[in-house]
Amino acid sequence: MRQPAIVATSLVLGLLLLATMVVVARFLWPHSRQSNHQEPSVDPATQPTSLLARARSVKLVPALKKDSGQRLPTLSAILKAGDEAVFSSALLNAHHGAAGELPLQHVYDAFANELRNRPLAERGALSPAAAGFLSSARKPQRIQSVSLSPPSRPDPAKRASRKSVDVIRNSIDLTDLGIGRSRSVKKAAPSLVTLLHPPPSASGDTGPIHSHWDNDLQQSLQLQGHTAITVTGHELAALSVVLGSPIEIIPNAQEKCESWANTYKGALGVSIAATAMGNGSYHIALTSNKRHVSQLPAKGSGYSTLHAKHHASGSLLFESDSKATHSILVTYETLEHLKSGTCLSLQPVGADTGGAQFLASLPNSRLPSFHAFTPSTTADQTSRLVHAIGDLVFTGGLTPFASIPLIQTVQFVASGGLVPGRLLQRLDALVEKVHRQAPHLQLFGPLLENSNTHLRFRVNERLARLATGTLTDEVLAEKVARMSRYVTLLERLMNLVPGQSPAQVSIAVREGLRSEMERSYAGAVAAQLIGGTIVSTPQSKRSKSVSRLGTRRSRHSSKSSGTASPDGMASTTSDRPSSTFPSHNLGRHVEGILKGSLPLDVQTIIMVARLVLVAWTLSVESVAWDQDEAGFKVMDPAQLPGKMYMW
Template identity: 70%
Template structure:
């Protein structure tokens, strides 16, 4: 019978048919993942698409859906309205007060006038999960991913399909998992590999050699720690997983192409000195862009690059594209090293992160305590796991001071899942606004945040000559802009090469146990002192700080000589 190819499934992810949650194996489901498991999860997502979209599927896809087993998955909490708990008929006044204390304050509508129109209050307001469309475009159309079909094969009694090298490479960056495809691969070696490299979602990829010299690709679901299990908010976008790992930042799309910006070391060098930049088309001029162009893509990548300009200035478009990562499922497990550094420079605003991750964790716990019965942030926030949160806090403290520089990728991805859920919950608590209006307001607020942050980052760089570190000697504050630019260019001639510590140097922070008085962790402390709900502009600030947290958590992909990081399968 006909089944979708792996390319077809990947392209469907580009079209937002599903997110990385498709590949997030439920806790307890351990062992080998068969292709049939993947097909059943994919079919489950297809059945949940709008009726108008399902009507465009080919007859082969319709038969594919009929041949797969329906999964019984719990409904998402992202769009479910909050419900009041049922009270006993003869509840005492005291028992009613106890129950009321556990009800979400946003649900009760405290402080609202009866004359104010009430809106349904979802538990979470889901963030958008894809790049924006060009002005005048009517939106996404069917991109014929369901034309990517092939006959299913039977291998050792199980459904199997041929997998190309490009499909395998795409699957690797989407899962955040390396692949062992060495010529001397043996079963024992691959089992050891699978146990060591669990990937971002606990799924490892192994290749075992067969007697005819070919390879059998297998997926395995590995046991994850409580701290590695995801929250209930939106997952990262599989399209962004491919693009960001390749150093490509999507910013708009139309019916046939997806426009993106190539982030290079030169991009960061221009930004640091505050040069006027304009956007111009370019080819697949980097190794990452060439890799991306070979992967399965629903829409063809159309690359652009920012270059210095004497007249026009389109820098704000780059700043907004970076900020839009918050709203487009951009917290992926991998990203190129120049893209990480550029995002960090813009979003940090010239301040060191300090204990940012610890303080954001504290904010997650504060919001969780406001409505613990919803269990939005995953099992780590359960009362029975207080000791695990204490250990996690100790580890984050060591990461902040540089005492520890390594952390499992699954822990990082789960942490970003909790931070995404944090933003979605904070937006859901905003009173007297429709969900779409809240998202639009926070998105506009984040644009202003990114612009101010960039101005502060450039000012700090011009004064200190470096970013996120204390200058070794005082610089003349009256230094001319021209001389500052010259020195900056001299110091950034080798900016494309990572430090000897590689990507971990981006996450290690300062080597000492103290931080400057003004740091990003302190900004979260100010939010922690307030009460819930918080206003839209403060949510925009938290969104910018969560973006910084992603740069401290994402794994760097090494493309150029001298860079230390993850190497893609190519």
Template identity: 45%
Template sequence: MLIAGRFLWGHRTAKSSEDVHPEHMVDGTEKRLEIPSLDRSWIRTLLSRKDRGQWVPALSGVIKAGDEGMYSSALFDGLHAYPGEITLEMVYEAFAHELRSRPMTERSAYPPAISRFVATTQSRIKRTQSVRVNKQSRQSMSPRRHSIDLLEKGLNRSKSRKTSPVLISTFNPLPSVDASTGHSPPSSWTHSLQHAQDLDGRVGINVTPQELSSLSTILGISPTKQPKGGEDVPAFDSIGAFGISISGEPTAKGKRRISLKQHKRRVTQLPGRGSGYSALLANHLASGSLPFSQDEHNINSIHLTNNILEPLKAGENLHLQQSPTQTRALKYLSTLPSSRHIKPHNLTPSQASTSTNLLLHSIATLPFVGGLVPLATPPLIEAVRFVASTGLPPARLLQRLEALVDKVHNQAPHLRLFGPLFEPQNAGLLFRERERLGKLATGVSVEDTIADKMARMRRYSTLVERLMAVVPGVKQEDVLREVREATMREIEWSYKEAVAAFKNPGTISPIVPTGVVAKRYSSLSSRTRRSKRSSTSSILEHSQSAPASTTQGLQEKDTVIASPRPSSTFPILNLGQQVERLLKAELPFDVQSVAVVVRLVLVAWTLSVERVEWDEENAGGEV
């Protein structure tokens, strides 16, 4: 039996002393924002004096809208600039704001109840993160022309009067089986409605455990099942990717009063301007399901378990077939609110046919469909890491990617693309963050929370979006398609290299990059490359035979605990070295070089994502 809870997210008229502190401070100095009192007339509109209030979207409706790409995870970044309670009104205001940004042709098809909700739900005054602003940063906001403007337009478009986009979004829908349905998403979410309830002057709605489980996964909070009173009740005991926690307290009527709380975030945990991740992908990847296409009624996905890892690493032919069994993870996924029916598939070894390329292309598509989510299963993480790493250890990959972010940021600092961490006054924090990532690479025990990890991945997705926006010689409308296709080719090549390294660890071929970085690598003689392979073969063999969590110094918890390792013991051939060659190249990068960055960002995601353990599924068992 479902246990109903209530979102009693009230809008408080007075702030406690805890709420008036900014979400973060710099150099210990507090800068308080004056927030005008908000007009609560729209709240009175929702809360009728009658027994039933106005129709509002149920939580399942909001989740299904996320499945259809109505919003990304960026919606949760701006809910509350201060630590304190997140009210239901805040969520509705942010959701209505996203709906108002949709095309008019789409909004005109909304049912009257949704149109009325959008019209009556007012936009909140946006409260930006409180950061001390010095004279230099104020000058960077002035409208004067910068010499780097030519770079923003691309070399071949520098004389065009058209303004080039600052970023090219990586938040896109899944590939559609039927092209005619690709731009006409189902409207099932518009029919998931409830009457707003007046609960002591607050807006409230009823929610189910399944809705809460889905919301927690989207927020980066892994739910657990704890038996209480003979029934399974979702329990949430951690803070998610946005510094938000979910708590519940029992009521006299046997229900639970649910509330969300915004916790204070450090500057390093604040996001860049790039696209967020997909609610659909967040729920699927946390269940070990890798979506690869959709049609009007179904989501087609590959369910990855430990059973497929060995055939994948051995380079065996794999055959796609619809999953005949339901693991615990798939059963959990099937209970969550979804706008489409889920059709899971399995991969099995086969001599007759191969679907390996389908898996490779699905992995290559992840960064372009909002797939850099906070939670995933170990088999899925291991499959992505193996395919994208070319058989090499990461070494200082994260630290070098941060340096690449800094390189791109310095080309146009006035755009402020990568968040407050890259503001001039936070240079000390940026330096310490790089030192922390260096310690992570060597296995030193360093705290690395899910908020740190997802802020880092947001910077990397912003990096990809910025590099695509300044690709020279390609039309704006063609850049995304060409980079996606180049990434698929890059992943296919990487997989072949990884299989060769797995079969013969001592004979790894040198990594020869393409594009703007190829010339620098070609200066190495073949004799030098052979000596590098022979001197590092034993280290590579050890790193590939050991568990991934051991070789990379990463654990499943927030804190990394491993034996410290000097940087001199890193294999000469590693992924961090590939980023170093990119750091020596000049901007802007061509399409193929951007594809290399995307592949390395995929590996970085496997080092940053939190693991969700499904014991039966990971062991290959059935429930």
């Protein structure tokens, strides 16, 4: 009798235990689902600004693991990688998003994704330290998103779209492994021909590009709950030039909300501030500022960090090798020799100018090697400079800063002795013409959308006032965005050439542009000899404009780089009234192109490229290296704090 009783008791206890587990699970299950459901959710109003163009149906998780002691590339390493064309200014040129602090983690996220987009052979050549960083940075992946709408049946179209994204991602991964034939996805034909190329190489081989930066890593820190790195004054000064943004030093953290750097946006809408933390250390913060529609970039190539540093220093690259970049120091003396048509010889020199000394002190992937022109009676090497000016078109986007002698030299050579006239307005009209040919591609940014016609009208009015000299101040972000549209214009025109591959068109335009620049230079010298000169904004007018902006800026900050706001400097524009423009001017050249049809032939594209160079001289920000010059003053690295941390 006892044995059946024991069995019955065991069965009852087992059933009671099972029922208890079911009840407990029933109460805990909703909480668990809710917790898992809310973890990946984001508030649309406070979602951090992404640095990459991401598919709308895919959200990216943070790229960094928050393990203390992680080895990360230094700021120097990132800048050097930019010198090697691993990325361009597009890395930090966020298109949209709410304003707010730009975390260092997002910068590393963007940098890691740029590395992943390099060819597999390049990634395999990374150093073990850099490969470790790349492997610790998680790949973009799908995470659960939360819908605020009531549950509904899944849309088959959306389901197919999500599936296609997964197939594309998987096929890319399989292709890297060499086994992706069965799941390959046909890529859409490119709509642009990239203009981002490294400087010409004398030997034809500049060596592995990653070897110039991939051993430059440091142990990360954990400060105030963030992954942080140490930053030097030279690194920060280089970043200031690349971003086209001054550095504001804030001795009191409570003043951060009234930061001058948050008022002025720089070239890419990113400002830099150094805020005191105590014990003599400073927190370096990047802030992404909200930009107007007319300040948002097009989809073409961004500018190179290498050329951004060189142009701001008055240096024009013409060649590179495995160890050095060779450049010409362009001075006022160089310009005078060009105007007189003097035969010139190119000679190696040291860092003889303030700009050259500044450039040599910055993080550079290859050692800068400087050259200068001297009068010669035996050989004439002026064409080296003329060709280097033409090659500026093939450096990607055109830079936000340049020295005054460099700006004036490029304008003299590229203008052919003619005044700009309404060149900027006519180039804007050409952008609209090309946009209308394929508006669905949305190549030229949101300004060209139909809903922003009224904004384009205002931009045209502003350009008209710039042409006549009634307006001399213009926000730097406006000018950089305009040049982004012009570079995209060239890339699109080259893509539309029928019967030739992008490589063939690129070679034809590059070679033809060198000949075009030689003819333009000859015309400029002839015009100079007969007394015809390019009319530019007088230096006194530029000084008054800079003085007004410097006074306005001093209300917000007493210690920052530059004597004037880089967002409001006057540009080198024509001050002629519209009724007195000569009948032959550069704007008239574009009018003839506007009357034609697309696609343009190669020779016409070459002329457009030369006119875009002139437009750059009317839009680029002046850097002042002499005491009597008016322009942006770069920050002396020695004047920056000794202990700085970025997160």
